[in-house]
Amino acid sequence: MSPNDPALRSFIEVAPENDFPIQNLPYGVFSTTADPTPRVGVAIGDSILDLAALHARGLLPSVPGANAFATDALNDFMALGPAVWKATRGRISELLRAETPTLRDDAALRAAALVPRAQAKLHLPYRVMAFSDFYSSKQHATNAGMIIRGANSALAANWLHMPIGYNSRNSTVVVGGTPIRRPLGQLKSPDSPNPGFGPCRKLDIELEMGFVLGQGSPMGSMVDEQRAEDMIFGFTLLNDWSARDIQAWEYQPLGPFLAKAFATTISPWVVTKEALEPFRVEGPRQDPAPLPYLRQHGPHNYDVTLEFWLKTAKAGDYARLSRTNFRYMYWSSVQQLMHHASTGCAMRAGDLLGSGTVSGDEKSERGSLLELSWNGADPIALPNGETRTFLEDGDSVSLRGHAQGKGYRVGFGEAEGMITPALTPPV
Numbered sequence: 001m002s003p004n005d006p007a008l009r010s011f012i013e014v015a016p017e018n019d020f021p022i023q024n025l026p027y028g029v030f031s032t033t034a035d036p037t038p039r040v041g042v043a044i045g046d047s048i049l050d051l052a053a054l055h056a057r058g059l060l061p062s063v064p065g066a067n068a069f070a071t072d073a074l075n076d077f078m079a080l081g082p083a084v085w086k087a088t089r090g091r092i093s094e095l096l097r098a099e100t101p102t103l104r105d106d107a108a109l110r111a112a113a114l115v116p117r118a119q120a121k122l123h124l125p126y127r128v129m130a131f132s133d134f135y136s137s138k139q140h141a142t143n144a145g146m147i148i149r150g151a152n153s154a155l156a157a158n159w160l161h162m163p164i165g166y167n168s169r170n171s172t173v174v175v176g177g178t179p180i181r182r183p184l185g186q187l188k189s190p191d192s193p194n195p196g197f198g199p200c201r202k203l204d205i206e207l208e209m210g211f212v213l214g215q216g217s218p219m220g221s222m223v224d225e226q227r228a229e230d231m232i233f234g235f236t237l238l239n240d241w242s243a244r245d246i247q248a249w250e251y252q253p254l255g256p257f258l259a260k261a262f263a264t265t266i267s268p269w270v271v272t273k274e275a276l277e278p279f280r281v282e283g284p285r286q287d288p289a290p291l292p293y294l295r296q297h298g299p300h301n302y303d304v305t306l307e308f309w310l311k312t313a314k315a316g317d318y319a320r321l322s323r324t325n326f327r328y329m330y331w332s333s334v335q336q337l338m339h340h341a342s343t344g345c346a347m348r349a350g351d352l353l354g355s356g357t358v359s360g361d362e363k364s365e366r367g368s369l370l371e372l373s374w375n376g377a378d379p380i381a382l383p384n385g386e387t388r389t390f391l392e393d394g395d396s397v398s399l400r401g402h403a404q405g406k407g408y409r410v411g412f413g414e415a416e417g418m419i420t421p422a423l424t425p426p427v
């Protein structure tokens with residue numbers, strides 16, 4: 001039976017709206033008060049299955065040699081390659097099935113290997129070796145272009161010919177739940193002759209999907225479609241926090257630098273590419289046809305609902321500001337990877353690539369405050385009567401996402417972050 005079969009059931013109860021049914025099995029790194037050593041687990045319902053504990057008992061024979069799960073990052077496991085990823089996910093699925101007695105009937109083993117998720121601390125799931133971010137939603141690029149450059153030059157001349165991207169920072173990629181300090185930076189208002197240095201006043205989010213490479217490619221080589229498929233291990237939610245006012249002053253001529261380097265949040269659970277297979281869909285038609293090195297021969301988009309929620313310091317609850325879909329991306333993750341390697345740029349296991357902000361055609365599908373408030377011109381009304389254009393101190397942001405199956409969902413959990421006040425700038 002395929003681990004993606006909708007009919008599979010676990011002996012662990014999982015409600016239909018829970019993000020982590022047996023058809024998902026996302027990987028993460030966790031620790032507990034009782035055992036503060038970080039280790040690798042998979043989320044199942046409201047629990048975490050401790051893979052380090054299972055491997056130590058010889059129950060994961062697909063992973064040979066040293067215990068690749070008794071470590072604080074997924075990199076060792078990812079390095080074992082796609083055949084091991086597939087065999088291991090199959091074995092974990094088998095161990096969690098309603099009809100498999102190994103765990104189900106062994107109370108001591110369950111006590112050792114199953115941890116309530118609410119009691120666990122979640123860590124950054126892998127060592128991020130490098131981080132590149134793309135700009136591959138046509139709706140987002142069009143909106144941002146109209147806001148920044150005007151309606152006549154919304155899409156740059158190169159945009160329809162390649163996935164536009166830039167090399168960002170891995171040093172500030174953090175796991176969901178990490179507070180985000182409002183950045184300081186150089187700012188210049190249009191009516192002022194000189195710049196100043198102070199707290200960002202246009203702090204924004206970008207609702208994105210991130211994907212992690214489990215395999216690399218050597219410098220000087222290219223990556224074709226099949227190889228790109230094999231290199232992608234899985235996906236997380238990604239919030240590319242952005243300082244729009246710092247960006248507006250610094251971005252010419254080399255693109256964003258510090259405006260996007262101060263923080264990037266990813267969700268704690270890595271949903272495997274294999275778990276998303278049932279949700280593959282065709283992306284938008286690409287016209288003009290991509291150059292041969294970017295051509296793809298199958299559907300590489302995924303039907304994943306993505307949401308952006310906001311909770312102010314005064315509000316008791318989160319309010320949903322946007323709901324969009326990963327399927328809208330003009331350039332697929334596979335095309336982004338083929339493009340990234342196309343000059344011979346070496347890719348490494350543990351590299352994080354961001355999709356770019358995911359926006360749809362509707363106003364309710366915009367994946368950033370820049371677009372939702374049209375750069376501050378159109379304040380967003382919140383349910384408690386407050387309004388927002390950009391983020392204020394004390395605001396919390398939650399990105400959420402899931403693919404909907406029949407009677408179950410393959411979910412991503414949350415990527416949260418709260419804004420804390422800026423440092424005091426030097427005078």
Ligand code: CA
Pocket residue numbers: 133134206208240354356357
């Ligand atoms: Ca971005």
